Amino acid sequence: MDATEELVGKEVTVELKNDLAIRGTLHSVDQYLNIKLENTRVVDQVKYPHMLSVRNCFIRGSVVRYVQLPPDGVDIEILHDATRREARGS
Amino acid sequence: MASTGEEDSAVKEPLDLIRLSLDERIYVKLRADRELRGKLHAYDQHLNMILGDVEEVTTTVEIDDETYEEIVRTSKRQIPFLFVRGDGVILVSPPLRTS
Numbered sequence: 001m002d003a004t005e006e007l008v009g010k011e012v013t014v015e016l017k018n019d020l021a022i023r024g025t026l027h028s029v030d031q032y033l034n035i036k037l038e039n040t041r042v043v044d045q046v047k048y049p050h051m052l053s054v055r056n057c058f059i060r061g062s063v064v065r066y067v068q069l070p071p072d073g074v075d076i077e078i079l080h081d082a083t084r085r086e087a088r089g090s
Numbered sequence: 091m092a093s094t095g096e097e098d099s100a101v102k103e104p105l106d107l108i109r110l111s112l113d114e115r116i117y118v119k120l121r122a123d124r125e126l127r128g129k130l131h132a133y134d135q136h137l138n139m140i141l142g143d144v145e146e147v148t149t150t151v152e153i154d155d156e157t158y159e160e161i162v163r164t165s166k167r168q169i170p171f172l173f174v175r176g177d178g179v180i181l182v183s184p185p186l187r188t189s
Contacts, residue, residue, distance in 0.1 A: 017122075017178070033138070033175070061175070062177070064175050065120075065122075065174075065175060065178055066169075066172055066173060066174055066175070067172070067173040068169055068171070068172055068173075069140075069171040069172065069173060070171065071142075071170040071171045073171065074140075074171075076131050076142070079131045079132040079140060080112060080113060080131065080132070082132065083109075083112060083131075083132040083133060083134070084109070084112070086134055086135075087105060087106070087108075087109045087133075
C-alpha cells in the first residue's frame with residue numbers, strides 16, 4: 001500500500017499475534033509488509049522482558065495483528081482514493 | 091475481468107460489498123475472539139484494513155474448576171487509527187446494534 005511511504009519516520013505500535021506490543025519509529029516496510037522498527041521498546045516491559053536491550057528490530061509481516069498508527073499520520077482522502085482504485089483493479 | 095476503462099460501481103464480487111462501506115462504520119470479527127468497530131478508511135484484496143476511531147472488544151471464557159460454569163468476560167480498548175492485517179479477519183459487516 002502506498003500509504004506506507006507517508007508513515008516512515010512516524011511512531012507506531014506494532015501488536016503481534018502473540019500479544020506482544022512493540023513501540024518504535026517506522027524505518028521501512030516491504031512488499032510482504034515486513035516491518036523494520038527503530039528505537040524500539042516493548043509496551044509491557046514487565047510482562048515481556050525478553051527484548052529490554054533490543055533497540056532495532058525486523059518483524060515478519062505474517063506475525064503482525066495490528067499496527068497502531070498516529071491519528072494524523074495519513075491523509076484519509078488519499079487512502080480512500082487509493083482504495084477505490086485498487087478495488088476496481090483487483 | 092474485462093475492463094472498459096470506466097468507473098464501474100456495480101456490485102459484482104464480495105469485495106465490492108465492502109467497497110460500499112468505505113468511509114462508513116463497520117463491524118469486523120477477527121480470530122482470537124476479537125471484534126472491532128470502526129470507520130473503514132482503506133482495504134485491499136487481502137482484507138488488510140485501515141480503520142479509524144476503533145473500539146476493540148476481546149472476549150475470554152473462564153471455566154470454574156469446581157462448578158464448571160462458564161464465566162464470559164469482555165475487555166474493550168479504544169484505538170484512534172489502526173491497520174489490521176487481513177489474515178486475522180473472519181468477517182466484515184455493517185455494525186450490529188445489540189446494546
